[in-house]
Amino acid sequence: MSTIPRQGKKALEPLRPEKATVVDVIRETHNIKSLRVVFDDEELMTSFTFQPGQVGQLGVMGAGESTFAIASPPSQREYIQFSVMKTGVVTTAIHELAVGDRVTVRAPMGNHFPVDRWQGKNVLVIGGGIGMAPLRSLFLHMMDHREEYGHLQLIYGARTPSDICYRDDCRDWKQCGDVDFITTIDTGNQDWEGRVGLVPAVLEEEEPSPENNIAVTCGPPVMIKFVLESLGKMGFRDEQIYTTLERRMKCGIGLCGRCNVGPRYVCTDGPVFSLKELGELPDEM
Amino acid sequence: MKFIASDRIDGLLERLGERGPVWAPREPEGAAGTVLFAPWRPGDAVELDRFTTLSAKKLVLPASEKLLSFSYSLTPEGEALDITGADQGRGDTVLFGARVCDARAFTVLDALLALPPGESYQDPGYRSRRRNLLVITLACTAGDAACFCSSWKEGTASTQGSDLMLYPAGEGYLARSVSPRGEELLALDIWEDSDLEPPELAVTDRVPFEALEAKLVGSLFSDLDFWRELTAKCVSCGYCTYTCPTCYCFDMYDEMSSSRDGERCRSWDACMFYLYTLETSGHNPRPTIAHRYRNRIGHKFSYYPANQGPVLCTGCGRCIRGCPVGLDIRDVLRAAGER
Structure with a gap:
């Protein structure tokens, strides 16, 4: 493959x-x-x-x-x-x-989201800024196989309305009615019809149930940090939470040395890690 | 055992030269007393009594190498791009006068860079250079104050990574083959038979490091103050990584030779450099010398053994002999062990 x-x-x-x-x-x-x-x-x-x-x-x-x-x-x-x-x-x-x-x-x-193991589960996707890139692939994949998943919710945050990517997809997701799609921005303007507020705050307002749910988040480090805290507060366990890591990379095949977090290489062992897996690694973010 | 007199070493090197380029410890012109592994040509003096300042790793991992050539051109259909791989084909290279620590370093690197296909990604150049390298190792009857290869079980008696072992004896060297290719070398008509006894080999400093594998990802990792204190005098110059026979990390970059043509290259890199892990955003996961030294020791004595098996060090002592601020890796390992 x-x-x-x-x-x-x-x-x-x-x-x-x-x-x-x-x-x-x-x-x-x-x-x-x-x-x-x-x-x-x-x-x-x-x-x-x-x-x-x-x-x-x-x-x-x-x-x-x-x-x-x-x-x-x-x-x-x-x-x-x-x-x-x-x-x-x-x-x-x-x-x-x-x-x-x-x-x-x-x-x-690299590795990938374990989508096969998520079959039959609800999936909550939380993206910020350019962090939406892998989540777009994931979300469109789940839409392609809609019957294999339960409730799909996507919370996508950006700084301002003009920082929103994938506008055509956003329109589709809003209109399709089959998924729960929320966009939020840090700073609004009069034309903005979506939510205003930081992603973790919006997440806490939504208060998704951790029951049979998988949470996937990718975005700026500071957003991820507070999203993880919020998910923890809502009762999500570490093995229910996934994120992707970024590191400076050169070779991409685990040889050049720089993208390791302790003994694991983000390029070959990642970029996708569950919070449980991250917890087992030395703290070197 | 087979034997060769010291004054016939030049003759041996000439015979070895029939197989390919010969590299031997020499004091090259302009090297100001420094002994280095350098290409040997008839007439060159070989320095077998002193240790080399730099390791022999450049024979399998050149300090810089071309990976690809590329060229843009304009065609009626638009812009075209040609990419050509670097030629990896080469004949034998002979490394003469390696020490046990140098030869063993090749097997340590093999554990990552020359695994059988399917088990790992293949290093594009390492494998072919390694396969074609003949290693003739001189066993040590004396170490110096920086040597600590006796920390490993076989110590100075190890034959790992070598094809032929030489042992100082009488007015020359006894020879023992430790590989089929070494056996071929012993078939040369240059050897005499000898009943001299092999010498007593050196015993060097011993540093315990076995217990560090778990500690370096656990209690020692979170103790950044420990690393700060130990590395207070480190200036992050990277000398230790460049002289190390097992440091293999590299950088990749493109160099243009004209507006249309260029090469993709790779060069040795050093994990002690701030830029090594600096991300474009400005974030650096290893921002201080303490973070970077912790990673260097962690990689050598925990991550690499956990992933690949061997410890990423052979006790050659080069990083100790040349460190401009006298940071001794043995002190670090001992302090870590006691922590």
């Missing part, structure tokens, strides 16, 4: 990326763009599969490559989507890309 095989001829070149081409660029916010890319190798594109939560290295030769969550769902076979916030050298190069430009991809990498 991986294009970075651990066996066979190609396994000998795990650092060699696949060539891909940008087929769509979506400006999500003033500093976030979504890029849709397609492997140049048609056979590879056809056989490409992954699980929600997995990541990939998107790169521009000459600038380098960086690790991003795959933001499209596994059912999307036409392209692979990455959502990229412009912050450094590589992300700036990615933001300069246009349709038709050549990029490189190494994907999928």
Whole structure:
């Protein structure tokens, strides 16, 4: 299922990326763009599969490559989507890309949300800012397999209305009636019709029951910190809570050394960890 | 046992040179008294009495290497990108005069970088270089004040990672093969038969570290004050990581040779550097020297043994001999053990 095989001829070149081409660029916010890319190798594109939560290295030769969550769902076979916030050298190069430009991809990498183990459960997804990227893949995947899950709730927070990503998806989720979708912003304006308030506060107002529920959160570290506290207060146990970690990465295959938290490598053992698993790791966030 | 007289070592090196480039401990021109593993050519003097300042790891993990070449071009269909892998094919390289700690370091690295396919990701260059490396090791009859390889069970008697062992005896060296390739070398017509006895090998300092594997992810990890105190004099220069025979962490980066062509490279990196884990957001999970040194010791004596088996250290003492502020890893390990 991986294009970075651990066996066979190609396994000998795990650092060699696949060539891909940008087929769509979506400006999500003033500093976030979504890029849709397609492997140049048609056979590879056809056989490409992954699980929600997995990541990939998107790169521009000459600038380098960086690790991003795959933001499209596994059912999307036409392209692979990455959502990229412009912050450094590589992300700036990615933001300069246009349709038709050549990029490189190494994907999928890392572990994934254990969606198979969540069948029959309610799932509460809590995202903030660019942290929505892996959660978009997850949420769209669960919508694709709607009958396998119980109640689906998504709380998505951003700083201001103009910081909201995935506007088309948000509209769909609001209208579909089959999921409980809440958007909230830190600071409102007169045109904003959604909730106003920090994500943890909105979460506590909603007070979802921990009964048969899984909570998944991804976002800025400070949001995650308070969301985890709120979930704990509401009675969620550590094994019911999942998050994804971020670290500076280079190789993506557990060799270059820098993304470890104690003995675990975020690139190969993560990025998805349950709070229970995190509790067993040394505190090095 | 087979024997070679000291004054015939040059002849042996010449014969070894028929198999590929020979690296031996030498005092290269301009090295100001420093002994290094360096390419040997006929006529070069070999320095077998002193330890090398740098390890031999560059023979399997070069300080910098090209991973890929790439080239952009314009075609009628638009922009095209070509990517070519680096050529990993190479013949034998001979490392002559490694010490037990140097040779054992290769087997320690093998536990991560040369696992059988399927068990781990494959390191693109390490495997081929390692497979083609012939290691001729000189056993130590004397250590120095920084050596602590006797902390490991076999100590100076270990033959791990070597193809052929040399033991100082009389006016030369006794030889014993410890691999089929070493056996091939013993078949060369350069050896004499000898009834000399192998020498008494050195016994070096011993540092207990077995109990640290659990402590380093537990009580010692949360005790940041302990690490602060120990590393108060550390200047985070990275000398210990660059001279270490088992430090393997690397950086990857692109270098352009023109506006269209470039290379993706990797170079040794050092976990003691602030930039090593600095994230673009400005967040750094290991912001102080204490955090970084804790990770360095944790990786060597807990994480790596837990994940890969061996401890990521062979007691060579290089990080002790050259540390500009005299930070001695043995003091750290002993203090950690007593904590």
